[in-house]
Amino acid sequence: MISFSSIFKxxxxxxxxxxxxxxxxxxxxxxxxxxxxxxxSVFEGESKAxxxxxxxxxxxxxxxxxxxxxxRKNEEIYASQTWRLVPIKxxxxxxxxxxxxxxxxxxxxVLQIGMIAIAGLPVITTNGFWKTTFKNFGSIGEGKLWQEAHLTDLACSVILLILIAIFIYVAISSVNFTGKVVSDFLPEKISKMVYFLVVVALTCVGLIVLINVYWFVLNSLTGFLQNGMFLTTLSRDALEVKSNLSSNYLTMLAIFIVDLILIAINIVLLNKYHEAKI
Known part of the structure; x- marks a missing residue:
């Protein structure tokens, strides 16, 4: 059996x-x-920016x-006979x-951050940029950045975004696997049409769920930032969002549990029903 590290690499x-x-x-x-x-002259401000x-x-x-x-590449790998014939669970x-x-x-x-930093060199290296930054961002200008910083909250924000990304990936796989499982048990003439209908139906359900939880997740993410290093730099509208760290961690736990459930379902479907193609 090939190791996880080898296939991951x-x-x-x-x-x-x-x-x-x-x-x-x-x-x-x-x-x-x-x-x-x-x-x-699409953007306002100096040409350097x-x-x-x-x-x-x-x-x-x-x-x-x-x-x-x-x-799409993930789904192609699951459906590829080349990858599925690799001796691995x-x-x-x-x-x-x-x-x-x-x-x-x-x-x-990381590459995008590098691009933005390089593109911003003409303006970042000017004194006016830092004077404006110090003026607009109170905690930085007052030298209290590290006093205001709550690295745990910032780390939780990153983890929350990763959990959401995992949810999107496994949800797409679940829709794809379920559609193929249903269509494979039907005659070939109507299997493609049924697969399409199942995928559309499950996608609509997923979109409805995402729309309903959008503001909840957004408020939770804002709460992390509000209690962290951006406390004094957020706009007044953002500050109106009442932060509750308990609910923020509960959001992370809920998404984590949903991710685990979908991953477990995908493993069963991939193992027993999802056939690879040449």
Missing amino acids: KLTQNKARLVRRLAFLQVITGILFGFWALFY YMMVAFISITPFFDLAYLVLSS ESTLLFANLFSAIVDGLYLV
Whole structure:
């Protein structure tokens, strides 16, 4: 049997190519968008900040693109006979596939932070930038940044986002596996149509659930930040959100339990019903 570390390394390298392509595309897009914004005066402020603002503006779109493309790659791996014939347990393959997508997602975030920092060098190196920063962010300007910082809350915010990412990956796999299980027990003529209908129905249910928990998760995340290092830098509207650390940790626990349930379901479906294709 191949070890978890070996298969995890291979899958991470496989998805790292996707990350590098997206990063390269983001660099090209950011530069073109920055010059376009500068030419048409799209952003307010000094011209030195245009490139940095351009990179910040397009970053969420490339994060979303990675989420979609990596989810698709995950499903291709589950359906690939090449990967499924590897002497490894289905549960090990599932965890390696899932966590390699998370690790490479963090790799993309690190690259994006580097892009933004490099694009912002012309403005970051000016005295005016730091004077404005000190003026607008009270705790930093007063030298109380580390007094206000609650690293535990910041770490919990990152963990919460990772748990949500895991939920998205395993939910997509659950929808895909369930659709194929249902369609495989039906005649071939209608199996594709039934698979499509099942996927659409489960996706609609998932979207309804996500819409209902959106504000709850957003408020919990804001609560982490409000009790942490950004306490004195949030806007008044954000400060109106009442923070309750107990409910924040409860949110994390609830998402963690849902993730475990979906992972367990996926392991059963992958092991007993999900057939690989050539």
